[in-house]
Amino acid sequence: MPDSVKQRTYDAIVIGSGASGGWAAKELCDKGLKTLVLERGRNVEHVKDYPTASKAPWEFDHRGTVSIEQRKNLQGAKNLREETLHWALKDDEQPFIQEKPFRWVRGYHVGGKSLLWARQTQRWSDYDFEGPVRDGFAVDWPIRYKDIEDWYSYVEKFTGIAGNKDGLPELPDSEVMPAFETSCIENYFKESLQKNFPGRHLIAARCAHITDPQAIHIEQGRGKCQNQTMCNRGCIYGAYFSSNASTIPWALKTGKLTIRPHSVVHSVIYDDKKGKATGVRIIDGNTKEMIEFYANVIFVNASALNSNAILLNSTSNRFPNGLGNDNGLLGKYVSWHNYRGKANASYEGFKDKKTDGRNPSYSYLPRFRNVFKQEMDFLRGYAIGVAGGRGTFSNTDMIGDQLRENLLKPELGGWYISTWMMGECVPVEKNHVRLSKDLKDKYGIPQLIVSCEWSENDDKMVVDYVEQSKMMFEKAGFTNIKAEDTNSPPGADIHEMGGVRMGHDPKTSLLNKWNQLHHCKNVFVTDGACMTSTGSQNPTLTFMAITARAANYAVEELKKGKI
Numbered sequence: 161m162p163d164s165v166k167q168r169t170y171d172a173i174v175i176g177s178g179a180s181g182g183w184a185a186k187e188l189c190d191k192g193l194k195t196l197v198l199e200r201g202r203n204v205e206h207v208k209d210y211p212t213a214s215k216a217p218w219e220f221d222h223r224g225t226v227s228i229e230q231r232k233n234l235q236g237a238k239n240l241r242e243e244t245l246h247w248a249l250k251d252d253e254q255p256f257i258q259e260k261p262f263r264w265v266r267g268y269h270v271g272g273k274s275l276l277w278a279r280q281t282q283r284w285s286d287y288d289f290e291g292p293v294r295d296g297f298a299v300d301w302p303i304r305y306k307d308i309e310d311w312y313s314y315v316e317k318f319t320g321i322a323g324n325k326d327g328l329p330e331l332p333d334s335e336v337m338p339a340f341e342t343s344c345i346e347n348y349f350k351e352s353l354q355k356n357f358p359g360r361h362l363i364a365a366r367c368a369h370i371t372d373p374q375a376i377h378i379e380q381g382r383g384k385c386q387n388q389t390m391c392n393r394g395c396i397y398g399a400y401f402s403s404n405a406s407t408i409p410w411a412l413k414t415g416k417l418t419i420r421p422h423s424v425v426h427s428v429i430y431d432d433k434k435g436k437a438t439g440v441r442i443i444d445g446n447t448k449e450m451i452e453f454y455a456n457v458i459f460v461n462a463s464a465l466n467s468n469a470i471l472l473n474s475t476s477n478r479f480p481n482g483l484g485n486d487n488g489l490l491g492k493y494v495s496w497h498n499y500r501g502k503a504n505a506s507y508e509g510f511k512d513k514k515t516d517g518r519n520p521s522y523s524y525l526p527r528f529r530n531v532f533k534q535e536m537d538f539l540r541g542y543a544i545g546v547a548g549g550r551g552t553f554s555n556t557d558m559i560g561d562q563l564r565e566n567l568l569k570p571e572l573g574g575w576y577i578s579t580w581m582m583g584e585c586v587p588v589e590k591n592h593v594r595l596s597k598d599l600k601d602k603y604g605i606p607q608l609i610v611s612c613e614w615s616e617n618d619d620k621m622v623v624d625y626v627e628q629s630k631m632m633f634e635k636a637g638f639t640n641i642k643a644e645d646t647n648s649p650p651g652a653d654i655h656e657m658g659g660v661r662m663g664h665d666p667k668t669s670l671l672n673k674w675n676q677l678h679h680c681k682n683v684f685v686t687d688g689a690c691m692t693s694t695g696s697q698n699p700t701l702t703f704m705a706i707t708a709r710a711a712n713y714a715v716e717e718l719k720k721g722k723i
């Protein structure tokens with residue numbers, strides 16, 4: 161029988177095929193587990209499904225802009241571009257309720273947001289892992305840097321990270337290949353910081369691009385970055401890391417992986433008698449039929465808020481309030497990053513210099529507030545992204561030959577520098593997600609209510625960023641300085657975390673140090689939902705390392721018959 165229970169039974173199920181789900185699939189398949197990846201969106205095959213990857217500007221109907229007609233019913237209407245319209249999410253795919261303003265950016269297709277991300281990858285240090293217990297704002301992380309250090313290396317070598325060995329204790333070195341060059345204005349700013357602000361180290365940001373392909377990358381069929389900076393269309397060279405270019409095709413080659421797109425996970429099935437999870441229920445995106453799949457181990461990697469939603473919707477006699485939710489904390493302590501601050505300025509110098517070529521990365525100023533000791537009137541701190549360059553412009557106030565001449569020979573503008581704040585948000589209980597009792601989406605799944613707002617700590621941090629940005633720019637001799645609180649809503653950073661946090665104690669956390677639900681050991685949650693605190697670093701590298709670690713542990717536990 162084609163649809164028999166046997167045919168729907170696997171060793172492992174992974175929910176979601178994004179940055180973290182791709183890693184779970186790779187590790188589980190590498191270790192010989194017959195693995196099913198359930199993905200709510202459509203399939204996206206590397207290269208074949210990047211329709212705009214090599215298109216020139218004039219090949220687009222509207223030179224990149226998106227018509228009012230096309231904008232209707234599309235998520236993030238403000239930032240849509242014709243080049244990346246194929247990733248846009250329809251509003252009616254998954255409506256959610258913003259109890260307070262929240263921007264929820266999602267990527268629903270095979271590969272998830274690993275096809276959309278800016279690829280910045282900075283490691284955490286113990287100044288991050290020890291933060292909650294040192295500063296007393298959250299439960300203690302059940303892991304430290306030493307628990308994850310080798311997994312960072314493991315993931316980085318496979319992924320390919322461009323960067324330098326910077327030797328900073330607050331930002332441990334990664335396994336790197338040559339960094340992208342930083343511009344002369346960034347280098348100048350770095351020198352000014354060294355002179356005027358000891359302890360503030362501007363470095364080339366580490367990012368998941370291959371600049372010197374190694375055997376492991378060639379084996380994946382990936383090549384060197386061509387500096388086209390058209391990354392978000394999908395990279396035909398596989399130069400930047402995405403699940404589609406890297407972990408998923410790798411897992412497929414093992415012959416152990418099945419990917420099922422258009423599979424909207426409804427809930428995890430818990431068997432009260434067996435005392436464990438036995439599988440996953442999906443709603444087929446095309447037929448709207450509910451189908452069950454079964455496995456011994458389940459990885460929940462649907463991205464932080466969706467993983468919360470799935471667990472909250474996984475009710476049973478044993479868990480009437482959501483899977484593993486004995487303490488009522490599931491969905492609470494949701495957190496994100498504070499990207500409210502922005503600054504920019506001009507520079508009158510370097511008239512003899514210009515930029516040449518394109519750079520897919522930036523500079524990065526690691527957190528310098530409250531790192532080694534508490535020194536400010538707010539907790540934690542912020543990192544700063546820095547980009548600088550020299551623009552060109554053409555006078556286009558005419559038609560004919562002169563217009564063509566002007567377009568062909570643009571004039572050099574002045575040097576500019578811009579920075580953006582990347583602040584750590586302190587998780588608090590009242591920032592939470594829960595399921596609506598009344599409203600459902602088109603799949604019959606309860607809508608998610610997101611109830612998150614900034615805290616006084618976040619506000620104070622933005623004030624400090626604005627002040628410090630001005631001071632750092634002034635000391636460097638920059639002009640036209642603007643630094644502001646953009647008052648963007650929570651979520652605009654696209655780094656949602658928490659709600660299923662890790663911890664030592666089942667009374668105050670949901671997951672143990674191996675990312676197993678304390679009360680349902682064959683379910684692992686290894687995306688941002690597991691994060692006890694948020695750090696200020698771009699978080700995805702940490703999700704990937706935590707996932708690889710947990711997947712290898714899960715395989716060992718399966719072999720021992722413990723789960």
Ligand SMILES: Cc1cc2nc3c(=O)[nH]c(=O)nc-3n(C[C@H](O)[C@H](O)[C@H](O)COP(=O)(O)OP(=O)(O)OC[C@H]3O[C@@H](n4cnc5c(N)ncnc54)[C@H](O)[C@@H]3O)c2cc1C
Pocket residue numbers: 175176177178179180181182198199200201265267268269270271272273274276277278279280281423424425426461462463464466470654655687688698699700701703
């Ligand atoms: C523009 C942009 C820039 C970013 N830049 C950076 C950066 O520089 N550095 C960084 O660290 N991070 C960055 N991020 C964030 C990064 O993309 C995410 O942290 C990362 O992709 C999260 O991985 P994930 O596996 O948890 O989720 P995702 O990659 O989002 O994957 C989740 C997958 O689960 C699927 N799914 C969801 N719900 C269900 C369901 N019910 N059933 C089945 N499948 C489901 C989704 O379709 C998706 O494919 C950026 C994101 C964006 C959008």
